[in-house]
Amino acid sequence: xxxxxxxxxxxxSHEWMLLNADGTVTVGITDHAQEALGDLVFVELxxxxxxxxxxxxxxxxxxVKAAADVYAPIAGTVTEVNQAAADAPESxxxxxxxxxxxxxxxxxxxxxxxxxxxxxxxxxxxxx
Amino acid sequence: MLKKTVLNAAHRALGARMVDFGGWxxxxxxxSQIEEHHAVRKDCGMFDVSHMCxxxxxxxxxxxxxxRLVANxxxxxxxxxxxxxxxxxxxAGGVIDDLIIYFLSDTRFRxxxxxxTAEKDLAWMQAKAAEWNLDVxxxxxxxxxxxxxxxxxxxxxARAKVWQVLPQAKAAIANLKPFFAAExxxxxxxxxxxxxxxxxxxxxxxxxxxxxWNALHQAGVAPCGLGARDTLRLEAGMNLxxxxxxxxxxxxxxxxxxxxxxxxxxxxxxxxxxxxxxQRKAFLGLVLLTKGVLRGHQKVITKHGDGEITSGSFSxxxxxxxxxxxxxxxxxxxxxxxxxxxxxxxKARVTKPVFARxxxxxx
Numbered sequence: 001x002x003x004x005x006x007x008x009x010x011x012x013s014h015e016w017m018l019l020n021a022d023g024t025v026t027v028g029i030t031d032h033a034q035e036a037l038g039d040l041v042f043v044e045l046x047x048x049x050x051x052x053x054x055x056x057x058x059x060x061x062x063x064v065k066a067a068a069d070v071y072a073p074i075a076g077t078v079t080e081v082n083q084a085a086a087d088a089p090e091s092x093x094x095x096x097x098x099x100x101x102x103x104x105x106x107x108x109x110x111x112x113x114x115x116x117x118x119x120x121x122x123x124x125x126x127x128x
Numbered sequence: 129m130l131k132k133t134v135l136n137a138a139h140r141a142l143g144a145r146m147v148d149f150g151g152w153x154x155x156x157x158x159x160s161q162i163e164e165h166h167a168v169r170k171d172c173g174m175f176d177v178s179h180m181c182x183x184x185x186x187x188x189x190x191x192x193x194x195x196r197l198v199a200n201x202x203x204x205x206x207x208x209x210x211x212x213x214x215x216x217x218x219x220a221g222g223v224i225d226d227l228i229i230y231f232l233s234d235t236r237f238r239x240x241x242x243x244x245t246a247e248k249d250l251a252w253m254q255a256k257a258a259e260w261n262l263d264v265x266x267x268x269x270x271x272x273x274x275x276x277x278x279x280x281x282x283x284x285x286a287r288a289k290v291w292q293v294l295p296q297a298k299a300a301i302a303n304l305k306p307f308f309a310a311e312x313x314x315x316x317x318x319x320x321x322x323x324x325x326x327x328x329x330x331x332x333x334x335x336x337x338x339x340x341w342n343a344l345h346q347a348g349v350a351p352c353g354l355g356a357r358d359t360l361r362l363e364a365g366m367n368l369x370x371x372x373x374x375x376x377x378x379x380x381x382x383x384x385x386x387x388x389x390x391x392x393x394x395x396x397x398x399x400x401x402x403x404x405x406x407q408r409k410a411f412l413g414l415v416l417l418t419k420g421v422l423r424g425h426q427k428v429i430t431k432h433g434d435g436e437i438t439s440g441s442f443s444x445x446x447x448x449x450x451x452x453x454x455x456x457x458x459x460x461x462x463x464x465x466x467x468x469x470x471x472x473x474x475k476a477r478v479t480k481p482v483f484a485r486x487x488x489x490x491x
Contacts, residue, residue, distance in 0.1 A: 035145075038145070038156070038157055038160075038161050041162075042420055042421050042442070062442075064161050064162060064359055064444070065156070065161065086419075
C-alpha cells in the first residue's frame with residue numbers, strides 16, 4: 001500500500017502538488033509512481049523560467065526498467081528545480097514526497113482546486 | 129488469463145512486484161532490482177525461469193535432425209552432458225529462436241527454448257521432423273504430468289549454496305565445467321546461465337520446485353526478478369530474443385556469427401540465405417558518456433550512417449547507461465557516436481558487446 005499524504009493535491013498522472021505560502025506549487029511524483037517504476041537512475045528536470053501548459057511533458061524520470069514522462073499538473077512557469085533529485089535519483093525512491101522535482105508559479109491558482117485530494121488519488125492508485 | 133509458473137504463490141509470498149511478461153505472470157523484482165543485480169554479481173541470487181520450455185528430443189535420428197535444424201553444429205557435442213548455444217533459423221536466415229541444446233546420449237538430447245516462442249518452435253520442429261522423415265520424438269516438458277520447473281542460481285557463491293541445499297548432487301555437479309549438465313535422479317543440473325556469473329540452472333519436477341526455492345532462500349540466496357535478469361544479461365552481452373534478434377534478423381547481424389557453423393559441408397535451414405547475404409551490420413556495445421538512459425529502438429548516428437539500439441538500460445555495475453546496437457559496417461570499437469534520446473543527441477562510445485562478467489566491469 002503506497003503512502004498518500006492528506007495535505008497534498010494529486011494529478012491522475014501520478015504527480016503530487018504542495019501549495020507554498022509564496023503562491024508557488026512544489027511538484028513531485030507520488031510514492032505509488034516511484035514504486036511502479038522501480039529503482040530510478042535518471043531524472044531530467046525542466047529549465048527555470050520555462051512555461052508549460054497543463055498536461056504537457058515537463059520532466060522525465062527513468063528507472064532501470066522504463067522511462068516515464070512527468071506532466072505539468074497545472075499550467076505555470078517553472079521557478080526552481082531540485083538538482084539534488086537529479087544528482088541522486090534514488091532519493092525519489094527513498095521518499096517521493098521529500099525529493100520534489102520542481103516548483104512553478106501557476107497561471108491560475110484556482111486550477112489547484114480542481115486536482116484530486118488524497119482520498120480520490122488513493123482510489124486512482126489502487127485501480128492502477 | 130495470465131499463465132503462472134508453479135512458483136507463483138512463492139513469489140507473491142515474498143512480496144514480488146508481478147508483471148505480465150509475454151503472457152506470464154512473473155516477478156519483475158522483490159523490492160529493488162538494483163540490489164538483486166548486485167546480489168548476483170557479488171554473492172548469489174536465484175530466478176524462476178519456469179516459463180521457459182524444456183524440450184526432450186529422443187530417437188535414433190536425434191543427431192541427424194538437430195544437425196539440419198540449427199545453425200550451430202551438434203557434432204561439437206561429443207561428451208555426455210555438454211551444452212551448445214545455437215540459433216534456429218528459418219529458410220530466409222532469420223532467427224526463429226535461440227536455444228541451448230544439451231547432449232545426453234546419441235538418442236537423447238534436451239533443448240531449452242524461450243517462453244514466448246515455445247509454441248511456434250515446437251510446431252516448427254515437429255514439421256521439420258516429419259518433412260525429413262526422421263525417427264525423433266519431440267516432447268515439451270513445461271506443462272502436463274511430467275512438467276519441469278527451472279530455477280537458475282547464479283553468482284560467485286551459487287555453487288556452494290546449491291551443494292549445501294542439494295548435498296546428494298554435489299559429487300555429480302561440483303566439477304562441472306562451464307556449459308555442462310549432469311542428471312541426478314529427477315534433477316537436471318547445468319552449469320549454464322544468463323548473467324555472466326558462475327552458477328547452475330536446475331530443472332526439476334514442478335511439484336518439487338517450491339521446496340527447493342524455499343530451501344535456497346533459507347540458505348541465503350536472494351530471490352531475483354526478471355528485471356535484474358535483464359540488466360545482468362545485458363551487462364554480460366547476451367542477446368535477448370525479440371529485442372536483439374527475431375525472424376527478420378540474420379544471426380550474422382546480431383553478434384551471433386560465433387554460433388553459426390558455416391564452414392563445413394553440413395547443410396542446415398537458413399544456410400544458403402546466410403551465405404548469399406553475408407554480414408550486413410555490426411553488432412556492438414555502447415556506453416553513454418553523459419547522464420541518461422539508452423533504450424531499445426533509439427537511433428544511433430555514426431559517420432558510416434544510422435544504426436539502432438536493440439537493448440539498452442542502466443548498468444548497475446558500471447553506473448552508466450549501456451546498450452547493444454545494430455550499427456553500419458565500418459563502425460569500430462572506440463568510435464564516438466551520437467544517440468537520439470527524445471530529440472537530444474547524446475554522445476556514446478562504441479565498445480565490444482560485453483560490459484561485465486564475473487563481478488567485474490570489462491568494457
